[in-house]
Amino acid sequence: MKKNILLCLTIVSVFSFSLSAQQAKLASANKKYENYAYINAIQTYERVAEKGYKSVELFQKLGNAYYFNAQLEKSAKWYGELFALDSTSIQPEYYYRYAQSLRSIGQNDKANKILEKFNKVAANDDRAELFMKNENYLEAIKAKTGYYTIEDAGINSEYSDYGTTVYKNKIIFTSARDTGSLGQRKHTWTNEHFTSLYSANLDSNMNPEATEKFDQNIKSKFNEATPVFTKDGKTIFFTRNNYLEGKKGKNGSGITLIKIYKATLDNNEWTNITELPFNSDNYSTAHPALSPDGKFLYFVSDMPGTLGQSDLFKAEIYENGTFGKPENLGPTVNTAGRETFPFLNDDDEIYFASDGHPGVGGLDIFVAKVKPDGTYDKVQNIGIDINSPKDDFAYWIDTKSNNGFFTSNRDGGKGYDDIYKLKQLKKVICEQLLYGIITDNETLEILPQTKVSLYDKQFNLIETTLSDENGKYTFNVDCGSTYNIRAEKKDYLTKESNVSISAENGKTDFPIALEPIEKKAKVGDDLAKFLDITVIYFDLDKSNIRRDAALELEKVLDVLNQNPNLKIDIRSHTDSRQTHKYNEALSNRRAKSTQNWLIRNGIDATRLSSKGYGETQLVNKCADGVKCSEEEHQLNRRSEFIIMSL
Structure with missing residues (x-):
């Protein structure tokens, strides 16, 4: 959006490893049973190492065996032997484990030095947190192609046209086009006419037809934009400059900001225009959107409590029409940059524009799943079919037909901002389920009640679960990501594995076979x-x-x-x-x-x-x-x- 200044609000990681609570009881190696010998590999390794034999694998196994069982004095000993043998090719997580083990026995200075090396090694092999959050993001975005087709919506002017919704089989949008008298006022910042709401009938394929002004009762001397309607069609929420009943409000610097207003339909006329209670002369609220059930109003604001230049908020709408206190959507969605133009579809997905999340330039459109508890899954860029090096925003889609609209100021458009029609060909949010069965690697017996922990590539704990009565575990994971998974059970060696998740929707089957501490030979x-x-x-x-x-x-x-x-x-x-x-x-x-x-x-x-x-x-x-x-x-x-x- 090149010039819509008012209506587009210009707005150290702690690496922790979870110590195992498992306290495995290591049986005596010379314990005899009829027709069987019980062999304890870890005790054998330790006795061999005590004789002076050395290898990276030997010391890793010994260090891990005691680390996972919270015997950190012994893990410090064997990790120390590991680093004394070879400190050039050791995986970064061993630096952290060694430091934690040292700290547990009071060797804090040495632990700090190891942690300093850990940070350097982790950064050098792409495991530092800052890079991990943005790992190969451009390649991932560019790979997300073929999800949409787009075309000019056919309703654009040489001015700004943006911010669409659908109401009574009409597209309602914002435009600065000059369709009024010669004396129509222009905004001094943009040299464009103040925006108004326009409408166009939609044919059976959701193609807009001839445009006309939406409703003269909504129009003021200043900007109106970005409407949303309740499902019964009787209430409209929209954005307007701070102007009501002929009075213009200003902040302490004399600037007229923007607010959200609502109006109700009475005898086919929009009346009773009122501002919402959380508006203020001292900050802006704009671009309202409704949750699918109509119980929450989402919007953008730079009100106190904003994390960045502008954030997304929501406020509960009570049955009597009053509103709850605005709630920031939090750091999963909001960044230090601009988040704006929210939209929620019937599949409980929230779409919004942002220049704070990794994108391809300007504002990009992102999506996140709204969880049943009201929190949000990982934010995903919707890909280069829609997003361009310029500003892309104001996404709207009908989940039944998969037709919709968005706005962009990309090259090749007709005006400052243009509305494009989209057709979604496949789901943008990639959902993957990681699952598997835990078994004994010798008997193939299933192992219920096995503790399974999911870690990111830096070994930061994400989630822990227990395998069910059939030995099965499940995790909801991000497509195209790599995880570490750890399985722990009494009388078995703890096992760590690395698993890569497909970038496509689906399931990843990852069975885990655990090795008994005592092996029956x-x-x-x-x-x-x-x-x-x-x-x-x-x-x-x-x-x-x-x-x-x-x-x-x-x-x-x-x-x-x-x-x-x-x-x-x-x-x-x-x-x-x-x-x-x-x-x-x-x-x-x-x-x-x-x-x-x-x-x-x-x-x-x-x-x-x-x-x-x-x-x-x-x-x-x-x-x-x-x-x-x-x-x-x-x-x-x-x-x-x-x-x-x-």
Whole structure:
């Protein structure tokens, strides 16, 4: 809006991680049950680490295990080992967890230094809050295309035409067009005639026909604009300069501001024009809109309590026609900039114009869902079909036909502001449901009453729920966003996962399988799967135990020491490269080398057997002559520790 100055009102994050309340009871690793051995992976990891073995994954698991169980002194110890080992590639959330752990044991100075590093690291990898609020917003807006078709409404003049509503199958709008006498007054700021309300009949496709002035009884010597009508058609609310019954009001600086007025229909004439009780000579109120049930009047104002240059407010309309105290819609909707021109449709969606929310330029049109409790879901830009680098505002739509109107001063228009007709092709508000079933990763048993927490990318807690009797959890989430999700249950390891939500309407199925703290092993099970051992690494064509291989074998050694009746068969496998005979011999040497390492570290030889299988038990297609990636070959180079007896 280039010149509608009066009627278009020119108006540190706390990163917190929720500590788990779960106090898991870690059972003794040598506890015996008939035909089963119970293996506590965390205790095994800790004993291995105490022997001096180090890895990023090992220290992360130990730190997290104690952090999630509020044993922060121990989490500080293992996070400290993590940072001492590698502080260059650690994810930002570990800085925060380490700082929280340090603060819990009184090391505040060190905690503050870690937090300073956290803020730098988070900003550098796009995780700082300011960027997160605006992450890729232009790309997201530009991607929202194909939602509308638009065309000139056919009622525009060379002056300002804007602010539409529909009443009795007529479009009612605001215009500064000169249809009066030669003496018609002009506004000194805009050099345009003062605005009046005009109307045009709508055909069956909601195309406007010939225009005419709306009602002479509403017209004053100054501006009238942006009407809205009650459903019974008997009351109109509209915007006008501070002028009533021949008297012009001014603020302390001598400026005539704008107010909201109402009139009632009596014998087909609009009469009894009165201003609303929350108007004032010292601030403006404008652009009224009604809730679908007619119980609330929404409007824009710069009254005291405004968060920005202008905010959206609402006031309850009581049955006797009086009004409640205006209520600011709050920071979800309002910003430090301008929010203006509200409109509510029959689907409980509020549309409004803003230059405070991220947009493509000037005023953009936004939408948010009005929740049953009267609060608002995330504000969304409605996309580049409607929004342009100029001002776009005054959105109105009929939810039955999906036809509507909006106003813009974009290039190519006829006047200062022009009214465009729109056709909505699909819903603008993207709604996504994140759901899944929590199960035991070994037995596949469903796990009801599991605590599931939803975090944003910065690990700020959004919502927490419990899985139902069927193990199911649900969250309403934002389309196109990324979340962290945490599942916690007694006797299970806490699991964190990252989930990306589609930018389209729909549902995202995200099942979560939890790992028992104590794993029930039986004859025939592979200890490598219990202890996350994928392969015992050897140097090329060699069979001597490397330092990193010893770290993995320490886990097996600990389990054997905790379960003196346990006997295992060590099995070594290769990929299909090299000859069959060579691979068989190499795998035999490696299996034997693994066995000898365990014997040298105190395991009775009678408890161990070993064999190399070469390439005879491939787990995929990668046989001789088959082209495979290095990752596919890696799956075949594995070590197994099969339980033979307990």
